[in-house]
């Protein structure tokens with residue numbers, strides 16, 4: 001199968017920029033691994049977690065939630081119209097998680113020991129253990145869920161059919177694991193009530209993280225969908241194209257209402273700890289910017305988009321909501337964390353930390369493009385259409 | 390009154406061996422440290438900020454010498470914290486025009502947040518008291534540093550190949566050899582007192598009771614974050630000398646117990662709920678399919694019925710037509726016959742006449 | 743001999759380790775039981 005992008009010249013602006021980013025990334029990678037964390041990061045003893053945890057891990061996992069949300073809608077709740085959205089969502093989820101694990105290798109001090117918690121010495125009292133175990137298992141589940149596309153591409157019919165028969169079990173396992181680690185990421189901070197600002201600290205943190213992961217996943221599916229529509233239109237088959245509008249509307253509707261519920265439980269969170277008086281402080285204003293400006297308003301914009309059937313509005317709102325999730329995760333991990341320390345002891349990422357984060361996102365985009373241009377992701381393989389009713 | 394280091398030296402060899410002989414009892418849901426678990430009491434009112442303990446700590450732990458020597462007290466002008474090559478620091482605070490010196494190091498919590506947070510069990514609270522770090526397991530995720538409410542563990546960020554978390558060890562190696570912790574041993578003012586934690590609490594209480602004008606009525610570490618093995622008594626508010634009083638008494642494992650206990654419930658019930666939803670949606674689909682099939686059948690039946698009636702109508706109509714035709718024919722025949730008969734009759738009558 | 747726990751942390755380390763093992767068993771047994779439960783149903787299509 002020949003594709004547009006391959007027949008075009010390789011020197012597109014996109015490729016040039018991506019190439020520069022990758023080259024810079026490789027240089028910094030060398031620095032990181034051969035001369036230590038302190039040469040590339042601004043981490044210190046008071047701020048042990050920086051951008052690589054706040055963005056790469058927390059945001060990465062939240063934004064990769066599209067996989068479990070979409071496959072659950074389609075296979076568990078029986079919403080068949082999402083069928084064509086499942087494969088792209090699983091692929092991005094798989095890539096997302098793979099990159100999260102990849103990024104972790106930069107952040108932890110001895111990455112070659114990352115299997116230790118699972119295979120050698122299980123610190124079962126730690127929520128990080130829970131996260132690690134679930135991410136490891138979920139990555140495996142996603143790999144299996146994604147593999148039919150690769151197997152179809154390679155032409156292994158039998159293996160592909162065996163895996164397709166396990167779809168339901170895999171989907172349920174995926175939802176269980178996602179519920180657990182999405183919420184546990186929030187629960188990581190439960191152990192540090194003295195460091196996280198009270199407006200963000202709550203014993204409901206795991207619930208907040210889980211609920212927000214749902215609309216985060218949906219918004220990401222819509223957002224990626226619109227990007228794919230713009231740049232990969234030629235790769236989509238008719239089912240995908242005709243169903244995609246329904247997917248956008250359906251997910252926008254669901255996301256809008258879940259966001260409303262999320263705002264509600266956030267308010268309950270303030271009330272449960274009686275934190276009202278903090279709202280009048282600068283941190284309180286910032287909290288309201290996050291909650292109203294990046295959750296309540298996008299929820300409303302989604303609602304209008306759904307009522308008026310304005311696909312374009314929904315697509316922009318998806319980006320808006322995604323930014324809201326990023327803001328929330330960064331608030332908890334960096335901005336409202338260690339809020340009591342004097343400004344001079346606060347953390348701000350170094351340019352090299354930012355460069356590595358961009359580098360990792362770029363790798364994700366490149367791999368996605370590579371896969372989508374070759375494997376049956378946005379269209380159904382002609383030999384395997386029978387399972388789709 | 391207080392236990393001096395000399396008083397304690399003789400009994401120290403016995404500290405470890407006395408743990409072996411204890412009788413076992415069943416686990417209950419409230420936990421308290423072993424009665425012989427040790428700690429250190431820091432009497433802040435006695436500390437003169439000589440930094441001898443810092444020096445001793447460096448010696449016994451073989452840490453690299455700092456740039457400025459330990460006798461240089463200008464270091465005290467800034468508030469410091471522990472670092473990868475500094476396990477303990479003495480800080481100076483000015484409170485009510487008076488200099489107050491406080492030593493800071495790992496507090497060897499009874500319920501250590503660092504141990505609770507570590508996902509490879511690299512930290513362990515020994516029954517004897519110290520919280521010990523095992524380098525051979527550590528992955529370097531630094532969650533322990535996030536978790537520690539006292540901001541104690543430090544990390545060797547500069548070390549690319551074998552970075553470690555570092556913190557005070559309570560000189561557990563020295564304890565096992567029957568020696569006092571380096572810092573306690575050297576303190577010229579007996580501002581540091583070593584002993585079993587229970588005993589230290591008694592001493593602290595006694596000092597506070599005997600000199601209420603000298604001490605505030607609070608033993609820092611008795612309950613903070615579930616209690617610590619290092620204890621502090623002071624003449625000024627702890628919050629004025631860089632020690633947080635808002636930490637609460639809930640220990641780190643108690644804090645995480647909530648979310649952790651939700652995990653197995655999700656594993657047990659989510660598959661049931663989700664399979665249930667799947668079954669319901671499947672069932673609905675089946676019903677919908679059945680209804681569809683039913684509707685199709687019904688439509689077919691109606692069509693058929695209509696068809697039949699139509700056929701019947703056509704039939705009856707054609708029958709009627711036939712009948713009419715027959716009748717007509719019969720009538721015609723009859724009329725014809727009659728005519729014939731009449732004409733024949735008249736013919737015959739004509740012939741007769 | 744019963745083990746003595748001197749801290750909640752030690753106790754949790756022990757009890758949670760067992761809980762995690764049980765979770766693994768649950769994840770295996772539940773689907774099997776579901777298959778047993780629906781074994782006589784007309785054949786379901788698992789997509």
Ligand code: SF4
Nearest residue numbers: 495496498502503537
């Ligand atoms: S003070 Fe910090 S490092 Fe020391 S035992 Fe307590 S939690 Fe762990």
Ligand code: SF4
Nearest residue numbers: 507527528530531533
């Ligand atoms: S940095 Fe090491 S000791 Fe600290 S929590 Fe991570 S693995 Fe455990």
Ligand code: SF4
Nearest residue numbers: 446557559560570572
């Ligand atoms: S107990 Fe030992 S390691 Fe801890 S501060 Fe004192 S000398 Fe240093």
